[in-house]
Structure formats: C-alpha cells, structure tokens
Amino acid sequence: MTAPQTSWIDSANDGNTHFSLQNLPYGVFSTQGQALRVGVAIGDQVVDLNALDQAGLLPEAARGTFAATSLNRFIALGQPVWSETRRRLTALLSGADAALRDNAALRDRALVPMSAATLHLPVEIPGYTDFYSSKEHATNVGRMFRDPDNALLPNWLEIPIGYNGRASSVVVSGTPLHRPNGQIKLPNEARPVFSACRKLDFELEMGFIVGKPSALGEPVSTADAPAHMFGMVLLNDWSARDIQQWEYVPLGPFNSKGFGTSISPWVVTMEALEPFRRDNPAQSPEPLPYLQQQDKNAYDIALEVALQPAGAAAPSTICRTNFKAMYWTMAQQLAHHTVSGCNVRVGDLMGSGTISGTTLDSYGSLLELTRNGAEPLTLADGSQRSFLQDGDDVIMTGYCQGDGYRVGFGTVSGKILPAR
Ligand code: MN
Numbered sequence: 001m002t003a004p005q006t007s008w009i010d011s012a013n014d015g016n017t018h019f020s021l022q023n024l025p026y027g028v029f030s031t032q033g034q035a036l037r038v039g040v041a042i043g044d045q046v047v048d049l050n051a052l053d054q055a056g057l058l059p060e061a062a063r064g065t066f067a068a069t070s071l072n073r074f075i076a077l078g079q080p081v082w083s084e085t086r087r088r089l090t091a092l093l094s095g096a097d098a099a100l101r102d103n104a105a106l107r108d109r110a111l112v113p114m115s116a117a118t119l120h121l122p123v124e125i126p127g128y129t130d131f132y133s134s135k136e137h138a139t140n141v142g143r144m145f146r147d148p149d150n151a152l153l154p155n156w157l158e159i160p161i162g163y164n165g166r167a168s169s170v171v172v173s174g175t176p177l178h179r180p181n182g183q184i185k186l187p188n189e190a191r192p193v194f195s196a197c198r199k200l201d202f203e204l205e206m207g208f209i210v211g212k213p214s215a216l217g218e219p220v221s222t223a224d225a226p227a228h229m230f231g232m233v234l235l236n237d238w239s240a241r242d243i244q245q246w247e248y249v250p251l252g253p254f255n256s257k258g259f260g261t262s263i264s265p266w267v268v269t270m271e272a273l274e275p276f277r278r279d280n281p282a283q284s285p286e287p288l289p290y291l292q293q294q295d296k297n298a299y300d301i302a303l304e305v306a307l308q309p310a311g312a313a314a315p316s317t318i319c320r321t322n323f324k325a326m327y328w329t330m331a332q333q334l335a336h337h338t339v340s341g342c343n344v345r346v347g348d349l350m351g352s353g354t355i356s357g358t359t360l361d362s363y364g365s366l367l368e369l370t371r372n373g374a375e376p377l378t379l380a381d382g383s384q385r386s387f388l389q390d391g392d393d394v395i396m397t398g399y400c401q402g403d404g405y406r407v408g409f410g411t412v413s414g415k416i417l418p419a420r
Contacts, residue, residue, distance in 0.1 A: 004246035004405040008095045008109075011016075011043025011409040018399050018408020019043055022275075024089050025231070025266035025409075026071050029117040036120055038066040038074060039112070039267050041410070043094055046117045051110035057092060057099055059084045070124040071267065075211050075230050076346045082211070082230070086271055088168050100385040109135065119265035121172040122233075123209055123347045128170055129337060130205075130237055130262065131162040132350035133328035137356035140368045145245065157285060160336045162353075165237075166258040170349060173234075173412040179419040180259040181242035181389060190247055196419035199241035199373065200388040203354040204305050204364030204396055206323055206331050207235040209267055217341040222293040225331035228344065232273065232299075233397050234264040234412040235351050241367055241387070263349070264396075264412040272407050276300045276400040278324050285330070290339055297329035303355060303398040309383055312390025316379040318369060321355055323398070390418045 006013045007021040019025065019041040029039045029046050032153030049066035054059050058066070061081045063344055065074040069173070075083075091097040100106055109385040132138055136151070138161075142151030155161070183192040211230025214220050220228055237257065244256030277296040286292070301323035306315035323343060328336075354364040363369045366387050368378055373386035388394070392413045 002403070004403060005094055007042060007093045008101045009043045009045055009093065011045065012093070013116060014043070015404050016384050017043055018406055018410050019318065020402075020407065021090065021093055022402060022405050023272050023407040024076070024086060024093075025268045025270060025272070027122045028068075028070060028120040031118070035067070036069040038068055038071060040089060041114065043315070044114050046112045046114050047072045047089070047093070048110045051106070052092070052100065055106055058088055069120070070347070071122050072124050072347045074278055075123075077151070079227065079370060081269065082269065086269065089207045119171070119174075121173060121263070122265055122267050123349070125167040125170050125347050125349045126174040126277075126345045128165040128349045128351070129162050129168040130165045130257070130353065131160055131328065131333050132353040133160055133326050133333065134353055134356050134364070135327040136325070137354040137360055137364060137368065140356060140363065144367070144372050152334055158288065160291070162333065162337065163252040165261065165351070167349065170261045170263060171256060173262055175262065175412065176415040176417050177238060177260040178417045180240050180243065180255065180409065181207055182240060182255045183420055184242045185246040188407065194292060197240040197243055198387070200240050200416065201366045202388070202394045203237035203239055204303060204306065204321070205235040205237050205354060206232055206354045206398070207263060207349050207351045208232050209346045210346060210350070213345050214338055216343040218338070218343070219290070219396065220334055220343065222291065222297075222331045222335045223295065223324045225334040226295065226297070228271065229270050229330065230336070231267040232409070233267055234398055234409045236262040236394060236396055236412055236414060237264070237351055237354070238414070239365070260414075261351070262412050264409050264415045266410050268409055273299055273400065275402060276407065280329055281325060281327055283327065290335060291332050293329065293331055295331065296324065297331040298324045299400070300324045301398050303402055304396070305331040306395045307385065308380060308393040308395065309379065309381060309389065312379070312381040314380060315393070316381075317396055318377055319362060319364055321357040321364060323352070323355055325357055326352060326355065329335040385409060388416050390416055391417050
C-alpha cells in the first residue's frame with residue numbers, strides 16, 4: 001500500500017473526509033453579498049475557481065466559465081478541458097505547483113470555509129430521466145403491487161426500464177418540499193379522493209450528468225457511453241406511493257414523482273470515480289447486442305440513508321447498500337435511451353432507479369423497508385415510521401473507499417413540510 005497523495009489543506013488528508021485531493025468535485029456556491037460561482041470541494045474548504053481563473057492559474061481553454069450560476073458552460077468544453085483542469089487543480093492543491101499555497105492574498109480570496117458557503121443547484125438540467133435498474137427493487141415492488149410469483153415483468157430483464165421525469169422540480173440538497181396533494185384511490189371506494197399524500201416515501205438513487213451531447217437520430221453505443229458522462233450525484237426521487245398506485249397504469253408515474261427530486265450539491269467526476277470501476281453484474285438472458293458491454297461499468301459506492309424526525313437528537317440509519325449491485329449499468333441506460341434516436345444534452349440528469357440490495361436493511365425505500373407500511377421501522381428516538389411524517393429530514397450519503405482516502409458525495413438531504 002502506498003500512501004495517497006496529500007494536500008497542504010490539512011482537512012483533505014483526514015482519511016474520513018469525502019473531499020480528498022483525489023476527489024475534487026465541482027459545485028456552484030455563493031457567499032454573503034457575492035455572486036454565484038463555480039467551486040471545488042476539498043476537505044472543509046471550497047476553492048473558488050473564478051478567483052483562480054482570474055489569477056491565470058487555470059487552463060486558458062476554460063477562461064471565464066467559472067463566473068457562472070451553473071457548471072454547464074464548463075462541462076460543454078469537453079473531456080480534454082475537464083482533464084486539464086483536474087490536473088491543474090491537483091498540482092495547485094498538492095503543492096506540486098506552489099502558486100496558490102505560497103500566495104497569502106490569493107489564498108484569502110480563493111479559499112472559502114464550506115461552513116460559510118451556500119451551495120446551489122450545480123447544473124442547469126434540460127431533461128431528467130429516471131431508470132428502474134435494481135433487480136432487487138423491481139422484484140420487491142412487483143411482489144407487493146402485482147404478483148408475488150411473477151414479480152418481474154417479462155420486459156424487465158430485456159430493457160433498462162425508465163420514464164421521462166420532470167427537470168423543473170429538481171432541487172439542491174437542503175431544499176424543503178411540501179407533502180404533495182393528489183388523487184388517491186382507497187380500496188373500498190368506487191372513486192378517488194383528493195387528499196394530501198398518506199404514503200410519502202424516498203428513493204435512494206444516484207444520477208449521472210451528461211457531459212457530451214448526442215445528435216438527434218444518432219444512437220450512443222455502450223462503448224461510447226462513458227465518454228458522454230461528466231459526473232455523478234446522489235439523488236432522492238421522492239415518491240407519493242398512494243398517488244402512484246392509482247395513476248401509474250397505463251403511462252407511468254406523473255404527480256407521484258413530479259413534485260420534487262433532490263440532488264447533492266457536489267458533482268463527482270467520472271475521472272475521480274475511475275479507480276472504483278468494478279466488473280458488471282452477471283446478466284441472464286444475455287442482453288440484445290446493442291446493450292452488450294465490454295468495459296467495467298459498475299462502480300463500488302457505499303450508500304446510506306438516515307431519517308431524522310423533527311426534534312430528534314440524531315438521525316437513525318435505516319438503509320445501507322452499494323451501487324455496484326445495480327443490474328443495468330449507466331452505459332446500458334444511455335445506450336438504450338438513445339437507441340431510438342432520442343438525443344441527450346449537456347446537463348441532462350439520468351437517475352439510476354432505487355438502489356436496493358438483497359438484505360432487509362439494504363432496501364432503498366420505505367415501501368420496501370416497511371413492506372408497504374405493514375412492518376413499521378423503530379427509530380432511535382423510539383418513534384415508528386411506515387412512511388414519512390411532516391418534519392422528517394431524509395439524509396442520504398455515499399462514498400468510494402480508496403486506500404487511505406475517500407472519494408465521497410457529501411449528502412443529499414430534504415425535509416418534509418406539511419401539505420398546502
Ligand atoms: Mn425512482
């Protein structure tokens with residue numbers, strides 16, 4: 001084992017921080033009275049890339065793209081500029097290039113304590129698609145909602161199932177959401193009632209951000225798909241289960257999902273995730289040729305969900321799982337998405353689908369953890385949960401474990417406010 005490369009910013013070298021020198025995730029932040037701009041997280045600090053750019057320390061090709069309210073302009077520059085910027089930042093923050101470390105005035109301008117930064121939605125998202133790629137999750141849901149003996153529909157093992165979601169209601173971590181109202185069909189009634197959701201749930205997901213567009217009519221192969229990905233975020237696909245159950249046949253979820261989707265503020269680049277690629281899960285039957293893949297497209301990312309009721313002293317961890325077990329990979333999702341000729345744009349968000357493992361404590365939704373409310377969870381404060389209550393805060397986190405360092409995503413959290 002060789003010691004990981006370290007930074008002169010000490011907090012980056014604590015083996016537990018998500019924001020090691022090996023990570024360098026991008027986000028958008030502001031400080032009191034100042035405009036939004038692009039930053040990179042390292043340890044407990046945010047590096048102001050606009051300040052470094054103005055000092056002439058970042059690649060010429062990226063000039064002027066960091067004084068922005070989103071990452072889109074930077075992302076649109078393409079892979080060679082992403083890599084060059086990462087190399088420059090690694091040199092500056094390791095001290096191999098002393099231009100930032102040894103310049104006190106620049107350090108004062110460019111380093112902002114994370115505690116003093118407000119984090120914003122990092123990407124302007126033209127389109128949001130949500131997949132359904134965990135076999136365990138699809139099996140659990142199929143057992144509860146349809147047929148325990150035929151939980152997976154025949155198409156599930158052939159198609160990375162997905163639906164086109166709402167980009168307009170994707171919000172950054174920390175944004176509270178109101179419990180949605182909608183149509184709910186009670187079992188013994190002929191017609192639905194209009195009511196506040198009674199089965200409000202979260203879905204533990206990850207999402208990737210498209211970094212390279214594709215042209216209308218031109219499919220992206222599984223081999224080319226990774227080159228179209230800029231990075232990944234944590235994603236909570238909030239779900240109103242009672243509204244969903246009434247509306248989802250025949251065209252899929254609508255109001256039950258469209259009221260809000262939360263993502264983490266830091267986008268971890270595919271380059272930072274490269275050491276954590278793993279073998280793809282076995283697939284049977286063998287997928288159709290356009291879905292076959294040669295590269296390792298699975299990623300080893302440990303994930304957790306915690307729930308903190310209003311007034312509770314601490315959150316209770318209710319789920320531990322891993323992204324690597326997902327049946328359909330992101331490359332297969334993108335190949336399938338574009339195979340009909342549908343184009344993708346810079347900033348598009350692709351949700352993985354709920355990430356569930358094989359054990360009872362690895363399910364990525366309350367629907368599964370409580371068997372549709374039949375077996376409530378007991379939290380650390382003694383309270384019980386079938387579904388979310390007003391005031392509940394749901395906190396998701398995830399990281400890759402390296403040799404003495406972590407490449408982490410921080411958290412995505414959101415609190416439930418009463419229905420309007
Ligand atoms: Mn979902």
